[in-house]
Amino acid sequence: MARTQGSSSDITGPRIRRVAERLFAQAGYAAVSMRQIAAEVGVQAGALYNYTPDKQSLLFSLMERHLHEVLEGWDTLKSTGTPQEQLAAFVRFHIGFHLERPDAVFIAYMELRNLTPENFARVEGLRRRYETIPERILQAGIDAGEFAVPDPRVATLAVIAMLNGVNTWYRPGGRLTLEQVEDLYLDMVRKSLSAG
């Protein structure tokens, strides 16, 4: 489905990113060439290098942007309230945000192996910043006597992994609505953090 028309003036960042994200998610970073990305965008390979210095930079910028977006997305919510209320907001936000970006989520986990050590460290730093959001909510809940987990760091990773799992099976139009799925996961997350 490569487009053969198009001039360099058509090269917009969003278009290149969209194509690269789809191809990386479909075939894997190592199997996709810059030439192939250019062909799908509909330009000469050379024109692609006006936008990005190399494939590694393109991969890194996709992952960095994804993590910036999730951090900004949460900030935009300006979530306040009790730890229970913030936990509910986080669970719904995380599920919704990630379901809308299956390719970016897939790449974010799967292509860590293909980042240079320096880029890996930067991506891990951003991911760690995101993880502090639920970790702080958990700690606030523990301090308030609402949650009881012996190891907030491990509990945070367990909660995030549970929520990430939604992407592997949920499809709109299936047996459950998104809100029902959010409710089911929130119920399990709440209980998993409770005094039991």
Added chain:
Amino acid sequence: MARTQGSSSDITGPRIRRVAERLFAQAGYAAVSMRQIAAEVGVQAGALYNYTPDKQSLLFSLMERHLHEVLEGWDTLKSTGTPQEQLAAFVRFHIGFHLERPDAVFIAYMELRNLTPENFARVEGLRRRYETIPERILQAGIDAGEFAVPDPRVATLAVIAMLNGVNTWYRPGGRLTLEQVEDLYLDMVRKSLSAG
């Protein structure tokens, strides 16, 4: 690190599978050629085809074998007891089994996209068979009044996703022993399934 010696008599299934699994996990199925696998094993590409008809069959056989092993591993335990006891056995089994096979687990999730529709259906059937293990434990616990989840199928997927997450962060020799990690996850899983 390719080995150049070796004759066809050296080609054992386990060696080919070990090399293919490592290369697929490192670079992704689409980026690895049969020639490359043969070079790493230390034989001519032609010799590899005595073992497997093509790369697709090799990928499928790796995933199929992994799923057979996890099913047999659980069967070997011959777990009995109350739903709570069986849940504990399952959580410890799942974490331990998957931590020992990071490459196979990685491939089992990431390379589903590269299976032919027929092979995908067979792999999904085996995965579904594995999922019925915790699903039956959950249902038995619900029937016994020990667990309370409104949707056992979704709860099963949530529990498996939570446990799978251990592979993304746990390393032996770190802050926590494997037993401590199992205890922390079992505690959260138990509570997540409780009446709350």
